[in-house]
Amino acid sequence: MGYTAIEKVLARVSGKPGLRAGELVYPEPDMVMIHDGLVREAKGELDRIGIDRVAQPRKIMMVSDHDVIYGSDRAAERGVFNRKAAAQWGVDQFYDAGRGGHGHIFPMEDGKVLPGMFYFDNDTHATNAGAVGAFGMRVGNEISRVLATGTTWLEVPHTVLLELRGQLHAGVMARDIGFFLARQVKRKALDIDLDYRVLEYGGDLDSLDFGARVALCSTPTEMRAAGVFVPPSEAILAYCRRHAQRDFEPVYSDPDAQYEARHRIDLADIAPQVALPGNVGNAVDIGEAAGTRVDHAFIGSCGSGTYEDMLCAASILKGRRIAPHVRLFIVPGTERSTRRLAQDGVMRILLDAGAMLLPAGCGPCNDAVVGPLAAGEASISTATNNNAGRFGPLDARLFLGSPATVAASAVAGCIADPRLLDADAELLELSEAAYA
Structure with missing residues (x-):
């Protein structure tokens, strides 16, 4: 009986000739990633038990992607803390705000996360590594144990x-x-x-x-x-x-x-889908939601923040303006993508349409520390989920769609089928060659 790809990846980093689902292992990761929001908690836990060094600093990647724009004194203080922690731990791979972008995208673009790799991550969306055939495993608060010892146990899924x-x-x-x-x-x-x-x-x-x-x-x-x-x-x-x-x-x-x-x-x-408020599983064909007024739109997040996603949005927004009552936030996933949008003239298209560009990172998807809604407003976005309160008020209605659907809806001022708007063919061709 053969092995799944994940069994093979975990066998390699566990020093085993073969593994089966259900076995317990202590893998030696190729990398460890920790995001800005958990550094203080992890370091505080280690400091309390007298551990002031990490096991393998060369393997650690620290990423500032949640709080890129400091919207509070607390966020600014956390940034200072994280910079000091990186220096104390001897972490060379520290990608502070403006230095990389979203940790679940830019390491793949830059050739740091590669096919066949395995790494531990504190964040749930480490699953993105699968886009290039790698395996990122979320360990949550257990990341402190990984930092201190280099590994932790897991059951082969x-x-x-x-x-x-x-x-x-x-x-x-x-x-x-x-x-x-x-x-x-x-x-x-x-x-x-x-x-x-x-x-x-x-x-x-x-x-x-x-x-x-x-x-x-x-x-x-x-x-x-x-x-x-x-x-x-x-x-x-x-x-x-x-x-x-x-x-x-x-x-x-x-x-x-x-x-x-x-x-x-x-x-x-499959037709274009819209996830109705509350859960990604509340998805319906777009015809069942079309016409619903929206006040807020957002294209980005680790689910839809790639250069291709931005080109798709631009192909619909080119030559059009967003509805007067809609505010549209565009958040590229990486600094590399931001530069390409500027170089290729795509950024001008987005700005001419009335969109607002935010720095690479999570953007509003980080519990709307930037770009929140007001009570009673409705949003359509490419955020990772639409749980109540994610963008601020509990009574705000959060819909999810693809970048094409969000762009079309921003233009219409209500949830709209992207198939009804002609997309610019030249930009779509540019998207096809984006990673050539």
């Missing part, structure tokens, strides 16, 4: 295979696949349990670019997946080889690997 067959229709994006999946699971049309499982995608994947693969990794996180894995295509491998900052070896599941379950989705069955 089971893997669920989801085959994607066919092609998406024009105007439908990979983010819609995730909402459609959550909807099918909530309605029990698909009997999938992702709680502490790895969701591996299979099937017709070669046409999916980097941005689409990142989007595929987003929604399963909200369904409690321990990881997501997208087998790297030749195009992804070629990009990684050009930018790799270390040697890497891609992994793939064996043809006879043992999956806990296998499922299939026909992509032609």
Whole structure:
């Protein structure tokens, strides 16, 4: 019996010839990532027990992506604390505000997270690493143990295979696949349990670019997946080889690997989706939500913050203006993407449409420390989830959609079907070559 990709990754970093789901291991990660919001808590815990050094400082990456714009004295003080902590711990890979962007995107763009790698992360959306065929494992507050000892225990998760067959229709994006999946699971049309499982995608994947693969990794996180894995295509491998900052070896599941379950989705069955307030599983075909007034729109987050996502939005916004009563925030995922938007003239298109650009990072998705709503307002965004209160007031209504749907809705002033607006073909062609 063969092995799944995740079993192979964990076997390598655990020094084992082979592993099966359910086994307990203490893997030696290729990297450890900690985000700005948990540094103070982790360091305080270690200081209390007399640990003033970390086990392997060269492996640690500290990322400031949640509080990029200090919206309070507390945030500014946390920034100062984090800079001192990085210096005390001897962490060379410290990407402060303005130095990298979103920790779940820029390390893949820059060749720091590569196919076949494994790392520990304090944040849930480490699942994004699956976009290039890597495995990031969220350990939450246990990150302090990893910092102190270099590792912690984990149980090898089971893997669920989801085959994607066919092609998406024009105007439908990979983010819609995730909402459609959550909807099918909530309605029990698909009997999938992702709680502490790895969701591996299979099937017709070669046409999916980097941005689409990142989007595929987003929604399963909200369904409690321990990881997501997208087998790297030749195009992804070629990009990684050009930018790799270390040697890497891609992994793939064996043809006879043992999956806990296998499922299939026909992509032609998917229309643009809108997740109604409260949960990603509340998704419906866009026709059921079209016409709902929105006051606020946001394109970004670790689920839809890639350069391709920004190009998609620009292809709809080009030559148009957002509705007078709508405020639209654009948050590129990385500093690299921000520079490319400026160099390629895309930023001008977004600004001419009336959008506001924020620095690379989480943006409003970080509990709306920037760009909040007022009581009773409605938002449509590409945020990772739409739980009540995420953007401020509990009575604000939060809808989710793809970058195309959010851009179309910002123009219309209400939830709108992106298929009804012609997208600029030249910008879409630029998107196809974004990671060439």
